[in-house]
Amino acid sequence: MSPRLEAGNDTPLPDAQMLAWWALGFTPRVACLEDAVVLEWQASQRLFGGRRALMRQLEQGAEQAGCQGWGHARTALGALALARTPRPHPRQLDALPLTSLRALATHEATLSRMGCRTLGDVARLPRDGVSRRFGAAVLQALDQARSVAPEAFTWLSLPPVFDARLELPGRVDQADALQPACDWLLARLGAWLVARHMGVRSFTLRWQHDGQRRDAARSGEHTVRLGTATADVVRLRRLVAEHLRRLALLAPVGEISLHAADIAPVEACEDDLFLAHSQDVAWHADAWQTPAGRRHQHDALTALLERLSVRLGSERVRTGQLQDDHRLGLDQAWLPWAPQGRSPSSNTPGVHHGLPHPAWVLPVPQPLHTEQDASGQVHPLYHGRLALLAGPHRMDTGWWGLDAANDAIGIAPAPCAPTCQVAEPAASYDVGQGITPVAPRDYFLAHSPRAGLLWVFRTRANASRDAMPSPVRAMPAEAEAWFLHGLFA
Amino acid sequence: MRSALPAAFGGPTDRWGTLESRLPAHVARAMWRGRDLGCGPSDVLPSGFAMLDAELPGGGWPTRNVIEVLQAAHQQAEWRLLSPVLARLMQRGAPLFLVAPPHVPGLQGLHAEGVPAGQVIWVQAHTHAERLWATEQALKAGGLSAVLAWLPQARPEQLRRLQACAGRHPGLCVVFRPMVAQAEASAAPLRLRLELGPWPSPLQVQLLKRRGPLHEQPLALARWPAGLKPLLPTLLPLKRPIPCPAVPVAVPAEAGLPAEEPSAPFEWPAESPRQHAVAVSGVIAPN
Numbered sequence: 001m002s003p004r005l006e007a008g009n010d011t012p013l014p015d016a017q018m019l020a021w022w023a024l025g026f027t028p029r030v031a032c033l034e035d036a037v038v039l040e041w042q043a044s045q046r047l048f049g050g051r052r053a054l055m056r057q058l059e060q061g062a063e064q065a066g067c068q069g070w071g072h073a074r075t076a077l078g079a080l081a082l083a084r085t086p087r088p089h090p091r092q093l094d095a096l097p098l099t100s101l102r103a104l105a106t107h108e109a110t111l112s113r114m115g116c117r118t119l120g121d122v123a124r125l126p127r128d129g130v131s132r133r134f135g136a137a138v139l140q141a142l143d144q145a146r147s148v149a150p151e152a153f154t155w156l157s158l159p160p161v162f163d164a165r166l167e168l169p170g171r172v173d174q175a176d177a178l179q180p181a182c183d184w185l186l187a188r189l190g191a192w193l194v195a196r197h198m199g200v201r202s203f204t205l206r207w208q209h210d211g212q213r214r215d216a217a218r219s220g221e222h223t224v225r226l227g228t229a230t231a232d233v234v235r236l237r238r239l240v241a242e243h244l245r246r247l248a249l250l251a252p253v254g255e256i257s258l259h260a261a262d263i264a265p266v267e268a269c270e271d272d273l274f275l276a277h278s279q280d281v282a283w284h285a286d287a288w289q290t291p292a293g294r295r296h297q298h299d300a301l302t303a304l305l306e307r308l309s310v311r312l313g314s315e316r317v318r319t320g321q322l323q324d325d326h327r328l329g330l331d332q333a334w335l336p337w338a339p340q341g342r343s344p345s346s347n348t349p350g351v352h353h354g355l356p357h358p359a360w361v362l363p364v365p366q367p368l369h370t371e372q373d374a375s376g377q378v379h380p381l382y383h384g385r386l387a388l389l390a391g392p393h394r395m396d397t398g399w400w401g402l403d404a405a406n407d408a409i410g411i412a413p414a415p416c417a418p419t420c421q422v423a424e425p426a427a428s429y430d431v432g433q434g435i436t437p438v439a440p441r442d443y444f445l446a447h448s449p450r451a452g453l454l455w456v457f458r459t460r461a462n463a464s465r466d467a468m469p470s471p472v473r474a475m476p477a478e479a480e481a482w483f484l485h486g487l488f489a
Numbered sequence: 490m491r492s493a494l495p496a497a498f499g500g501p502t503d504r505w506g507t508l509e510s511r512l513p514a515h516v517a518r519a520m521w522r523g524r525d526l527g528c529g530p531s532d533v534l535p536s537g538f539a540m541l542d543a544e545l546p547g548g549g550w551p552t553r554n555v556i557e558v559l560q561a562a563h564q565q566a567e568w569r570l571l572s573p574v575l576a577r578l579m580q581r582g583a584p585l586f587l588v589a590p591p592h593v594p595g596l597q598g599l600h601a602e603g604v605p606a607g608q609v610i611w612v613q614a615h616t617h618a619e620r621l622w623a624t625e626q627a628l629k630a631g632g633l634s635a636v637l638a639w640l641p642q643a644r645p646e647q648l649r650r651l652q653a654c655a656g657r658h659p660g661l662c663v664v665f666r667p668m669v670a671q672a673e674a675s676a677a678p679l680r681l682r683l684e685l686g687p688w689p690s691p692l693q694v695q696l697l698k699r700r701g702p703l704h705e706q707p708l709a710l711a712r713w714p715a716g717l718k719p720l721l722p723t724l725l726p727l728k729r730p731i732p733c734p735a736v737p738v739a740v741p742a743e744a745g746l747p748a749e750e751p752s753a754p755f756e757w758p759a760e761s762p763r764q765h766a767v768a769v770s771g772v773i774a775p776n
Contacts, residue, residue: 298632299632301583304627304632308626312612312623317611318611318612320611321596321607322597328595331597355597357597357600358595360591450563450564452685
């Protein structure tokens with residue numbers, strides 16, 4: 001017994017090819033027969049969870065792909081005949097109408113006048129008379145459908161590399177209008193990935209301009225990279241939509257093509273007894289307790305960060321990393337999230353105990369106004385007069401000189417190799433904007449009546465004047481300068 | 490369901506209590522009486538403050554819902570309020586998502602609060618539309634332990650949309666807005682006002698909106714920022730802030746520290762409501 005599924009559709013050939021690729025994910029025996037795709041799935045029953053489960057998956061997939069009908073039978077032509085008849089299917093193949101087999105449908109008028117309505121009627125006619133009158137093709141089709149004669153097909157093979165092109169019906173000026181064409185190509189890519197049991201890590205979208213202008217480029221391309229290998233077409237579509245939104249076409253485009261450059265095996269969850277393949281695994285409150293749930297959560301997070309990086313810019317989505325430095329502002333680095341992932345640093349610096357750490361850090365210390373009271377003491381002001389509770393904590397370091405990159409936020413450039421640590425801190429520790437050594441600072445814990453607990457510092461007046469920002473430089477040399485550096489939230 | 494009223498006002502010792510005891514356990518749990526604090530169908534996370542848990546519906550922060558926190562412009566007290574629940578939540582391994590925070594987060598300070606440094610994702614969104622989009626995508630994606638968004642310009646219909654998106658998010662979702670938004674309607678089922686009291690700066694929390702009776706008296710929660718742990722021996726004895734600008738205040742030497750740490754190093758010794766009310770009013774009773 002060799003059950004065959006046949007999924008019939010009347011759409012032109014390219015969609016049948018996509019359907020055939022999708023079917024190749026279930027069995028290696030797939031062929032195109034007339035206007036349908038037939039596949040033999042008896043050998044795949046055990047892998048996909050039994051006959052019923054496999055049939056259900058096949059029917060669901062065929063329905064999603066937009067097939068007009070499907071049928072199961074012991075022979076390919078029989079399944080094709082079943083797919084062409086509307087449901088409910090009759091139990092006997094002989095009860096199918098004449099139109100279900102193409103070889104008989106051409107002679108339908110004559111056969112119906114002879115009194116034949118179904119395949120069974122034609123089969124009961126004398127064989128030599130039928131072959132003399134209608135040709136050998138009718139007999140052969142009948143015999144193959146009734147499994148009297150053997151069938152032979154040329155099985156389809158999957159191309160090793162995915163490279164599909166699509167010619168657009170009209171010229172496209174905006175990148176956003178390429179979305180439907182990209183969706184079509186991505187659907188085919190998804191089918192190809194299912195057949196290969198792989199996921200894609202990066203792919204290239206290429207387009208050809210119409211050669212109207214001589215100075216414009218003939219073609220362009222854009223590469224999309226993903227954090228993890230995935231075969232999820234919905235995720236790919238959303239990501240490509242974000243990329244297209246930021247793309248600008250130099251000239252009208254007439255043809256696009258998709259090339260999957262980097263594919264990798266998708267991790268299969270064999271270690272999960274209860275396979276939770278539904279999309280809602282990541283949103284369950286207890287998802288973190290199972291490996292499959294954690295994997296789904298990680299995939300969902302990667303997809304989210306990919307989309308955010310594309311829409312907002314990769315430098316605006318950052319992950320934190322502790323640095324081996326005790327100075328505030330330089331003890332952390334915010335690195336842009338990279339799709340390729342970063343290997344965890346082998347040397348994780350510990351938290352520096354013995355020092356207070358504010359939860360909010362100002363990237364550039366904010367100068368504070370001061371007032372002088374009757375006794376001549378200077379008080380800094382920040383939403384009220386500050387009362388100093390503890391201090392001073394002298395920070396007189398950084399004298400070995402730092403390149404003032406004006407990027408005092410503590411963001412280091414992206415590492416050059418995945419394993420290297422963060423590059424030498426490019427943040428300038430001083431408040432000024434010149435290449436100067438750092439003035440020593442006295443840090444105090446201050447309390448503001450309206451703003452809570454603050455981390456402020458005072459720089460000494462006899463330090464280098466160039467290290468001060470311009471409002472301080474304008475002050476007389478004996479004055480101190482107070483700055484706000486952090487807030488204890 | 491816990492009743493918020495004492496027994497004298499019809500608490501559990503009334504005739505409804507006997508009816509409840511005859512019902513099956515799962516039915517009794519699901520029954521809601523008119524004077525109870527309502528509890529939605531989502532899980533709750535204990536906030537770490539016993540007084541706050543008593544006032545929150547369900548006994549903790551609700552998940553799958555937007556929690557709206559209103560703060561004054563110059564006051565930042567988010568981490569002190571949320572770090573107990575965040576520390577416990579982030580043990581699961583999912584990261585924390587920050588959308589447009591007002592300042593740069595200090596990772597060392599957050600680490601002291603219990604938030605692992607490698608699990609913090611910071612999204613800088615400069616326009617209001619980008620902030621809303623990033624928050625919505627984060628809520629829909631899943632895989633995050635908590636989403637904290639600072640949305641100073643959010644309108645009520647935008648909050649309603651975020652509340653609809655938050656229904657799928659199994660973790661915490663907190664939206665920080667300015668104090669002027671107090672007069673606007675909001676779709677968030679829990680709204681609270683967060684302020685810093687006078688010395689010693691307790692958190693003053695008043696629940697403006699919750700599923701239950703009106704919250705009358707603001708709570709004063711005693712919690713120092715965890716980043717101040719090395720300075721606690723200096724701060725705890727202080728009855729009022731000493732304004733001393735120029736003379737350096739000596740930090741006590743290591744030998745002067747107590748032999749063992751108190752059991753809850755970041756809590757004030759006494760947590761009874763009476764003492765806090767007294768502390769807030771300015772007359773400090775001796776400990």
